[in-house]
Amino acid sequence: MNRLDLTRWLVHHTRQFLPTLTLAVLARLAGQLLGVALLVVAVERLGRAAAGEDISVWGSVGVLAAIAILKAALRYAEHYAGHWVAFTALQHLRNLFFHRLVPQAPAATRGRAGAELTERATRDIDRIEVFFAHTLPPAISSVVVPATALSWLGVAVDSRLALIVAPLVVLGVVVAPWLAGRSTWRAAGRVAKGRGDIAAHLGDDFQGLREILAFGQAEQRLAGLDAADAELTKARSGSGRVQGARAAVGTVLQLGAIIVPLIVGSSIGATAIDIAVTLAVVVALWKPAQGIDDFVTGLDASFAAAERVRSIVDGVPTVQEPTAPCALPADATVTLDDVTMRYPGAERPALDAVSVSFPARRWSRLVGISGSGKSTLASLIPRGFDPASGTVRIGGVDVREVPLDELRRRVALVSQRPTMLKGTLADNLRLGRPDATDLELVEAMRTVALDGWLAGLPQGLDTPIGERGTTVSGGQLQRVALARALVSRPDTLILDEALSQLDADTARDVCARLAAFDDELTVIEITHRADLVPDDAFVTVLDEGRVVEAGTAGELRAGRGAFARLEARVA
Ligand SMILES: Nc1ncnc2c1ncn2[C@@H]1O[C@H](COP(=O)(O)OP(=O)(O)OP(=O)(O)O)[C@@H](O)[C@H]1O
Known part of the structure; x- marks a missing residue:
């Protein structure tokens, strides 16, 4: 299943939590826009003061404090709602996992290491938390917050400056994190499988410890564990390399979005205050961009875990309940x-x-x-x-x-x-x-x-x-x-x-x-x-x-x- 199908699958099974998740999204959007406003108001007031305008210090402090307090409250609301959804959804998924696994037994559990199933029911489900708490809100805000901030810059400040920084911001904030998506997705799948293999190996080791020692197989089993560990390390360093390259590209683009308006802004005759406000917008969008980069990596691990959970949840039960049930007669022949x-x-x-x-x-x-x-x-x-x-x-x-x-x-x-x-x-x-x-x-x-x-x-x-x-x-x-x-x-x-x-x-x-x-x-x-x-x-x-x-x-x-x-x- 690809990521879009997995998203549909996760949303389908947790659709009752969507209203609360929407609240988290709205709180994040408002909070991040206030983050941009905080920096822009501060820079703009400082600029006007530097230009000799009479700016009330206490008035400015009051405005900035009000924005900061509201932003903090919205951040709290976003985290509270997002995590409430995440943990309630995980509980729901765990129940679903067992509910669907039971009718598949014994076929689904026979020949399968218990530890491997436990890994799916516990750590894999826990990893899906990232999808709910750190996916939808950042994904939406990564589009809406830059679009709103840049539109405001174009309309209220200087459309030329907005046009100069827009491509770099879009590349840095939206495009770069998605570029390496396919390879991190594959690497995340390998990491999740590697973890499952180690859990299965250790489960067998603990259960069969007596036989392993009796047949002098301790060294071989340890070698097997080392091999499984090496596979996991390989998969992890693969995903680490991609993540590092992506972060580097993002940083270069973000630096570009600061340097370019500085150089080009004065040559097109933009005022110093407008250039400073533009830089404030670019810097304020920096933090949301970093959040996206983090979640794309975590999200791939989350999707890989979701796929392992889904393959059990969607497994076909070996036996089905009757559609027209009959009672058993007293005769037990x-x-x-x-x-x-x-x-x-x-x-x-x-x-x-x-x-x-x-x-x-x-x-x-x-x-x-x-x-x-x-x-x-x-x-x-x-x-x-x-x-x-x-x-x-x-x-x-x-x-x-x-x-x-x-x-x-x-x-x-x-x-x-x-x-x-x-x-x-x-x-x-x-x-x-x-x-x-x-x-x-x-x-x-x-x-x-x-x-x-x-x-x-x-x-x-x-x-x-x-x-x-x-x-x-x-x-x-x-x-x-x-x-x-x-x-x-x-x-x-x-x-x-x-x-x-x-x-x-x-x-x-x-x-x-x-x-x-x-x-x-x-x-x-x-x-x-x-x-x-x-x-x-x-x-x-x-x-x-x-x-x-x-x-x-x-x-x-x-x-x-x-x-x-x-x-x-x-x-
Ligand atoms: N889960 C399974 N998957 C595939 N083949 C199986 C499975 N369980 C049993 N078999 C095979 O089905 C056949 C019958 O197995 P079964 O366990 O019913 O035999 P049994 O007479 O009870 O044996 P025993 O006396 O050793 O317990 C055997 O050939 C066995 O290898």
């Missing part, structure tokens, strides 16, 4: 009918014409070797993704017709690597149902065989469990995640290798407690442990995205097919 699913860019489908049914109120198992498509199948039920073709139904209703909130409340998916949020154990357990009582939390912890552990915690449910659950063991984390799912009282529970870090006895104990906890629950358990599946359990076997066997575990064991082979591998 899950049926996949001829379902094919292919990840973007993947050569072959992860699921290929899969038809299978998981009966309500039963505990079904889904087994298969690694990469056979089990997690993909599980993620289709609460609509992490939608299939390319075919239908997923619960109780006969297409899941695409059910409001996402309701679907995800009724279907809980517990993954192999769950995440905890920073907070207490109770905060995390209440994630799916904030009004759950302490008693319900304790009951869920008992069901996952963590009651003994809970009783031994000095702070009980109020124990902080640390960011991402780093203060509990892998097996405890999996069981807390299962307890969290139970607290939300789903009809259907999908366990995606959710007990994989437990020893066989504890896993059996948790399963027995879970079966006793709620016999109405429909459970779909993905497991590698074919040997732990009881004979009467319904089993579906996946291989290379296809259903290759289905039946009770007892029948499949006797048949000596895919399931029996999997069991032999585990044994």
